[in-house]
Amino acid sequence: MNRPLPKPRFMPTAAAVKTSQSGIFLGEGCYYDPEQLPNGLIIIIGASGSGKTQTLKAIGWELIQTYPSIRLVVVDFHGDQQLPGETRYALDMESPHGINPLVIDFDTKAGGPDLQAIATTATFKKALTMGTNQEGLFLNVLSACYHQRGIIQEDPSTWRREPPNFDDVRAEIEERVEEGCKESMKLERKFAATFRYGIFSKTQPPLTAKITRFDLSALGKVEGLGAIAADAIAKQLLDSHRIMGEIKGRLPRTYLFIDEAKEVKNSRAVKLIFGDGRKYGLACVLASQRTEEFSAEAIANASTKIVLPVDVTDYKKVASKFRFAESKVASLKPLEALVRMGTQAKQVNIVPFWQRVQGL
Ligand SMILES: Nc1ncnc2c1ncn2[C@@H]1O[C@H](COP(=O)(O)OP(=O)(O)OP(=O)(O)O)[C@@H](O)[C@H]1O
Numbered sequence: 001m002n003r004p005l006p007k008p009r010f011m012p013t014a015a016a017v018k019t020s021q022s023g024i025f026l027g028e029g030c031y032y033d034p035e036q037l038p039n040g041l042i043i044i045i046g047a048s049g050s051g052k053t054q055t056l057k058a059i060g061w062e063l064i065q066t067y068p069s070i071r072l073v074v075v076d077f078h079g080d081q082q083l084p085g086e087t088r089y090a091l092d093m094e095s096p097h098g099i100n101p102l103v104i105d106f107d108t109k110a111g112g113p114d115l116q117a118i119a120t121t122a123t124f125k126k127a128l129t130m131g132t133n134q135e136g137l138f139l140n141v142l143s144a145c146y147h148q149r150g151i152i153q154e155d156p157s158t159w160r161r162e163p164p165n166f167d168d169v170r171a172e173i174e175e176r177v178e179e180g181c182k183e184s185m186k187l188e189r190k191f192a193a194t195f196r197y198g199i200f201s202k203t204q205p206p207l208t209a210k211i212t213r214f215d216l217s218a219l220g221k222v223e224g225l226g227a228i229a230a231d232a233i234a235k236q237l238l239d240s241h242r243i244m245g246e247i248k249g250r251l252p253r254t255y256l257f258i259d260e261a262k263e264v265k266n267s268r269a270v271k272l273i274f275g276d277g278r279k280y281g282l283a284c285v286l287a288s289q290r291t292e293e294f295s296a297e298a299i300a301n302a303s304t305k306i307v308l309p310v311d312v313t314d315y316k317k318v319a320s321k322f323r324f325a326e327s328k329v330a331s332l333k334p335l336e337a338l339v340r341m342g343t344q345a346k347q348v349n350i351v352p353f354w355q356r357v358q359g360l
Pocket residue numbers: 046047048049050051052053054055289334335352354
């Protein structure tokens with residue numbers, strides 16, 4: 001006998017009726033608890049002066065206070081993300097520190113110099129808009145650099161040797177120019193600013209301090225150098241977290257903070273973090289002024305979305321993308337936020353970072 005199926009009944013889950021507040025305090029009646037959410041990913045949208053920096057810093061600061069095991073890596077494009085107790089590395093012409101995009105992923109199934117050369121070429125291709133010939137040539141140059149250091153794809157025991165950096169790349173290109181290669185000459189010109197800044201040729205600090213902040217503000221927007229550095233940092237974090245293996249609970253090991261989502265919109269590594277990072281305990285917090293500046297992966301996968309006041313021309317788009325009433329989006333004042341966390345939605349007055357540390 002065919003009976004109609006009973007109507008589904010939605011029972012609140014234990015987590016949904018949980019009343020005791022856990023996690024970190026964002027503002028009156030609003031807590032962010034990564035252990036109660038599908039992932040630790042957060043995106044923050046707001047116009048200039050809406051409170052993005054204050055909200056990012058408040059979240060970073062509270063995470064550190066509440067969860068002793070968590071580490072922060074802050075990629076700071078504006079130079080205003082400083083937090084107490086941080087280790088700061090400025091990346092500029094004078095700094096002794098850099099980021100090496102040629103650091104190899106040691107995973108024997110998905111790493112090695114060949115894949116690193118391909119990934120690095122793809123990043124530079126986008127950032128410096130290289131054509132197919134230059135792309136092939138650059139890949140070839142990178143392979144030669146790894147070989148010269150005795151690092152061979154087929155022999156993983158060689159992968160832990162000191163990787164080449166952009167001094168090696170420059171020398172290799174110059175050698176080819178001297179041999180009369182015209183295409184190498186064009187490549188050299190293309191990389192002139194990159195070589196001049198030298199940030200990919202200097203000693204790279206470890207990413208293991210409690211709070212590591214890379215201050216990229218001096219790079220400005222020079223030919224996407226900041227974007228390349230951010231992508232390299234994201235990739236190294238993802239690689240090292242994969243090597244550590246999957247986490248048991250839901251609490252992330254590390255939060256990567258990036259205050260300019262548009263700089264990493266095309267970053268493959270950041271997309272992978274938004275897709276896969278959760279398993280390995282790598283979360284990410286992205287902020288930006290406009291919806292277009294986030295990748296589709298970021299918007300689709302972040303289980304926490306924070307909407308601060310946006311530009312009037314963006315009310316409609318933000319309301320529909322983030323599923324809030326347009327009138328609510330339009331009524332926000334600086335540091336007032338509409339917050340969506342998993343299935344919950346709230347309006348909250350964010351307590352800014354500067355208030356949290358007053359008198360400390
Ligand atoms: N130390 C402070 N004391 C008082 N008010 C502050 C302090 N720092 C920031 N504010 C205020 O907090 C609000 C949010 O500033 P915030 O820097 O977070 O904005 P933002 O969204 O990051 O802007 P932008 O896109 O320009 O970086 C602003 O109204 C600002 O004037």
